[in-house]
Amino acid sequence: MFNPIQLSLAHEIVEENIRAAIRLGRFLPGDKLPPERTLADQLGVSRTVLRQAIKNLENAGYLNVKRGAKGGLVVNLQSDWKGDADDYKGKRLDDLNAQYEFRTVIEAATARLAAQRRTKNDLAVMRSALERMESLMEKRQTDDNMVVPKFMAADREFHFSIAEATRNPGLNDALENYWATRFIVIGQVFRRVEDQANDEHRDLFEAIEAGNADLAERTMIHHIELSRENAISLLHR
């Protein structure tokens, strides 16, 4: 009837928040987080608690802490993160499909509603993310190891800007929560879907810009379906 409650430790919540921000690309590898004192203030916790979270994130390979006047909390390359790829290693195929199904439900709705409600400003934000993705796509053959993280951040911004355009906080939150906790952060996924993905992104944008809700919805569903197939072929071969 009742399940054991989950006691919330401040430092765990803080850790989860920062981890999500990093995984979502709000801070890219090489970026510095705000100084401890500022971060603690923003998160509404003491430095003690924040530092516990930072220590864990450092151990998990997300952060690199440097001392001194020019030091700070530096975000590591994705390749140093521990436990992310593993999250999906043993995952059952059914679970993965169920997660993509849920995402499809949410994003089909955001695409449809965004097509009906997007403002000029929404479109500008989407276009900016889209163009960033396209320009990064051209650099994909270089060995700049920031291409993948930057692309993933732009991808996230594109999808979130669509959700934002719905003006529905529930959909927004559901999507953010999905990406933060379940989004697969493996660069290889990117490398394989790249071309298709970007064409789909542009189609999606154009449908939303044109206010064509049905088309936007269909395009989004197709886009996520491709993403799903890719993830599955990558993780369950």
Added chain:
Amino acid sequence: MFNPIQLSLAHEIVEENIRAAIRLGRFLPGDKLPPERTLADQLGVSRTVLRQAIKNLENAGYLNVKRGAKGGLVVNLQSDWKGDADDYKGKRLDDLNAQYEFRTVIEAATARLAAQRRTKNDLAVMRSALERMESLMEKRQTDDNMVVPKFMAADREFHFSIAEATRNPGLNDALENYWATRFIVIGQVFRRVEDQANDEHRDLFEAIEAGNADLAERTMIHHIELSRENAISLLHR
């Protein structure tokens, strides 16, 4: 960039859990909760914490604590609950609409998927809830004050059994979370939608039983739309 984190005390979480169980009709007025020790065990907390939660729920009118051999934690009538109707008093119309919109997205999906995946057992659970609602409907003119709570519990079970039939935990959780925290527990809502509501419920059931996904989805959307109009006319007149 970062928002203040929200810490919750153990007894608040426990209180919220029990309140949700009551609001969702898992315990009906007059029912007794399990004994303290059992409850504390299930929730994984000490009796100190549980008792604090119970004290608050008693003050909020949800519970009536009776001592003695035949005592226990008795659930009160809805009419004794405090602060629930208030939740919606000052709510902005836009917020209410956004919430219903979110519910529509989720439940349109559950209806569609349930129509495709329901097992015989799923249908049996749905039918049971449906028949209970229909039989309660006939008693709605009596002054039996258990009719409304029982109807609401059956209503909840009906919707949840549909979500259950999708075999998608994400949709399931989203729905449960929605009902637990945002579902309007005002009996008057029930009194006004009752006739339509029940017809819709049966239509919905039949579409799912027939495996007609499109129809199930349309019916669900229509059903929630009626519910929304009702809530708005009641709360924002």
Added chain:
Amino acid sequence: MFNPIQLSLAHEIVEENIRAAIRLGRFLPGDKLPPERTLADQLGVSRTVLRQAIKNLENAGYLNVKRGAKGGLVVNLQSDWKGDADDYKGKRLDDLNAQYEFRTVIEAATARLAAQRRTKNDLAVMRSALERMESLMEKRQTDDNMVVPKFMAADREFHFSIAEATRNPGLNDALENYWATRFIVIGQVFRRVEDQANDEHRDLFEAIEAGNADLAERTMIHHIELSRENAISLLHR
């Protein structure tokens, strides 16, 4: 010319202090340390620092922390301690001999000086420790797992009471430091030297009681030599 300085972290010093007290048998397995607040006060540190030390000692198997009114910091059985026996596993034979040589220098001096300076009170303390050892010796065949720890604590008290009787703080400190950091805490040592050890202890006591400095010194040297041979045969077979 200069060596890197060793930065002293408060919690490490505290940890070392408590660990030494346990290893020296000032707290026996099953004993409770004073409550955190008291301990922190005595050690002149904040609870934060003390708790870090306790956490480490818990991880190292020295302590078992229990919550609640009757909880506290309980000392574990020696068999749960980690890293103690290991300290000597790979140790070079020369190092071990050098350590025993150093101890011989210090304790030969304490025995000699104690024989010259012991008061009645000193003798009473020695006799008490001696008698405790003798009474424990009789229980050595039982399976009471407190016999070894208690014997070791009494052994330590006996030797320290001799050092105390010299009224020389330098010798006292050197001995205490030696036992705290280098004393071998392996119960098996005890089992093998038992009979001889106790006879020697009594001889030593009688020489000191009689004020026979030469005999006391010779007996102590012989006693430590036996102990050394035992340790070596045990650890370097």
Added chain:
Amino acid sequence: MFNPIQLSLAHEIVEENIRAAIRLGRFLPGDKLPPERTLADQLGVSRTVLRQAIKNLENAGYLNVKRGAKGGLVVNLQSDWKGDADDYKGKRLDDLNAQYEFRTVIEAATARLAAQRRTKNDLAVMRSALERMESLMEKRQTDDNMVVPKFMAADREFHFSIAEATRNPGLNDALENYWATRFIVIGQVFRRVEDQANDEHRDLFEAIEAGNADLAERTMIHHIELSRENAISLLHR
């Protein structure tokens, strides 16, 4: 049961290290310490910390900081040192005796063991220090103010080379620690024991060279006894 722990700041430890090196004559008056960067490196601290220590040592009269290309950290004459003689001013006679007693225990052992274990190389080091002392002794009537410091450094080297010859790190450390923290650095002591002291030093050397452990031990004990009487007559007249 437990005593307050003593925390030390990095710059205090560094200061103490450098002070000990100077007091032990590892750097003689007029010598320059290594450059700041080298020193900071060797000590494993930042220059900030090192400079704080240097500032204190300058204030205490140990160092004279000279800027410029030919500048550096120059060690002052003993006569400029502050606070050393004071260390013993209020000291109780008993404490002084106890310290000499402890030193006697340690050095009697080093003399005995050195006589048994000294190598040719050990003897060469001892002889070098001995001869330096003898040659300085002849200059003691001149007003060369380097005679005393140089003699004291040679004296320290002589005693340490004996300890070194024992191959026992424990004895070595105990002696070094003793001299660094408790050795009386007052030049006047030197002026009064000089003649005897040097004869004793030579006797000691010869006993060790001859491998006569008993004689070496007796000579050392006598040597320290003279030193003790001298110190006491000087400080407690």
Added chain:
DNA sequence: GTGGTCTAGACCACA
């Protein structure tokens, strides 16, 4: 009345 967690503020060490 114990251990468990968090806070606000201080000072240190580093670059």
Added chain:
DNA sequence: GTGGTCTAGACCACT
């Protein structure tokens, strides 16, 4: 002007 450490005090949760 950053991260690193420590303190004093408060309140929570457990038994």
